[in-house]
Amino acid sequence: MQPKPRSNLTRLYRAIWHFAAGSRHLVVAFFALLFGAQLARLAVPYFFGAAVNALQDTRAQDVRGATTALLLMLGAGVLGWLLHGPGRVVERFAALKIRERFSDAVYAKLMRLPMGWHEAHHSGETIQRIGKANLALFAFAQHQYTYLQNLVGLFGPLVALFVISAPVGLAAVAAYAVLGAIVLRLDRTMARLINDENSAERRYGAELVDSLGNVGTVLTLRLEEATRTAMAHRLHAVFAPLRRNIVVNETKWLTIELFGQVLRVALVALYAWLEWRSAGVIMVGTAVMVYQYSQQIGDVVGSFANQWQDIVRNGTDLSGADEIFDAAERRGSGGHVPEGWREIRVDGLRFYHPNRRRAVPTLDDVTITLRRGDRIALVGESGSGKSSLMRVLSGLYEANAVRFHIDGVVHPELADLRSAATLIPQDPEIFENTVGHNVTMGVEVPEEEVRRACDLARLTPIVEGLPHGLDTPIVERGGNLSGGQKQRLALARGILAARSSSIIMLDEPTSSLDPATEAEVYGNLLAEFPEACVISSIHRLHLLPRFGTIVYMADGRLLDLGTLDELVERQPRFRELWEKATAGASTRAA
Secondary structure, three states, X not given: OOOOOOOHHHHHHHHHHHHOOOOHHHHHHHHHHHHHHHHHHHHHHHHHHHHXXXXXXXXXXXXXXXXXXXXXHHHHHHHHHHHHHHHHHHHHHHXXXXXXXXXXXXXXXXXXXXXXXXXXXXXXXXXXXXXHHHHHHHHHHOOHHHHHHHHHHHHHHHHHHHHHOHHHHHHXXXXXXXXXXXXXXXXXXXXXXXXXXXXXXXXXHHHHHHHHHOHHHHHHOOOHXXXXXXXXXXXXXXXXXXXXXXXXXXXHHHHHHHHHHHHHHHHHHHHHHHHHHHOOOOOHHHHHHHHHHHHHHHHHHHHHHHHHHHHHXXXXXXXXXXXXXXXXXXXXXXXXXXXXXXXXXXXXXXEOOOOOOOOOOXXXXXXXXXXXXXXXXXXXXXXXXXXXXXXXXXXXXXXXXXXEEEXXXXXXXXXXXXXXXXXXXXXXXXXXXXXHHHHHOOOXXXXXXXXXXXXXXXXXXXXXXXXXXXXXXXXXXXXXXXXXXXXXXXXXXXXXXXXXXXXXXXXXXXXXXXXXXXHHHHHHHHHHOOOOEEEEEOOOHHHHHHOOEEEEEEXXXXXXXXXXXXXXXXXXXXXXXXXXXXXXXHXXXX
């Protein structure tokens, strides 16, 4: 996001200014209003003192002057509230703007990160980071008035002590500077413990998300106690730094309280000693003033320490989002596939999965030609690289090396085919919303196109059987749908997304459908997109006759490609798989 600041306070104020872009005039406005309010309130004791002095004048009791001073005191109080009220409203409105921009920025950043980053970071931990950082920045932004109030409240008594006695004022400044250094040292320790606590809490949140998100497995395999024990271990890891933090926090407050009491007595004693030495007389009233001003400073310092504790936590919570903002983004495709392309040659594609430690590439020197209207089937055993190839071509993963030749012209700026491709995955990701929203994802689509997509995916019979049709709510992760129903829903969504795509990739999106429905869906898709190049990972080989080119893969390499008959003739292992598939189909038919 920005260069890392050295302190939590700097981090928070930089974040406020950065995410207030477009609304910075509100930030300036509320600071001006709130600062003016504090200055107005600071004048209240002055006018009150002036009124008392006017009445105590032994020469003539100045009632009119006292009345004027009291009216000015009242006016200062009213002015303070007239500035404070609007200032607080503007402050909180600005905080809402800052929160909105931060939330949008962190989500946009997440969507620009490579798939490997998302796979390496548990979604529960990421959600915890975002939530804590979001609330921390919002809380800090909407409570600036308290910091201004204490800032003004600190300097007023200090100036008064300097007026009474410069040595006493200097002693107060020096002593409270020492106290501030001690508090900062303890707060650095607390910041480290808060960071450890946040890390442990993110792991606890991830465990909770896993257990609740997979509650079906937990219940069916009777894992309630096992998961409960795991949750307890994660929670104890949160408590370890929290217990230390409690001890450090109480040590800090003990230091502040005892130091403040000793300092108040010491300042009064210093004033008395200086007065006795210089004049031989100690003014008791002035000594009381020194004590009261010292007490006011101590109260403000205590309030500051309390606020500083919040600043430390808010700054530490906000820093949790640094791992997101500092992460390297996807390189992007670097360009666009020309709309009128006829042939794309993918040459020398090599890919190392970012979250695997093996030095062996996931895809090694893959070369394949895609043509408009082609039907290409990817065949191979699990782990052969079929899904990885489609994910790299669609831009989910970044290839370590690849060259694209489009209609005979090299396009070195291209890193993938994302601009022209739509990938429909095997695992249907269902959102907690209505059926219709899961199909359109909130994008404005003509109703007839939605119906067409549902028909092609064989989702229409399911929708017609639901109580509210497309408006039927779906629970989290599609818990009220079967596996096949979820795949049909994801297929309809993918069909809508693929309307403008010239390359359509199918990563076994029908694996949960029965063979007859699967064959019907494939027939619908291939007929609906006659000009698109359709690439499909095939596990059920009964679909292969629908494809003109078969790509046979193993261990991340392209072993052979050709027609179905050519591969049956050339590849013994493929022939064995095909014969088993056809024998199984014959048995089912019989």
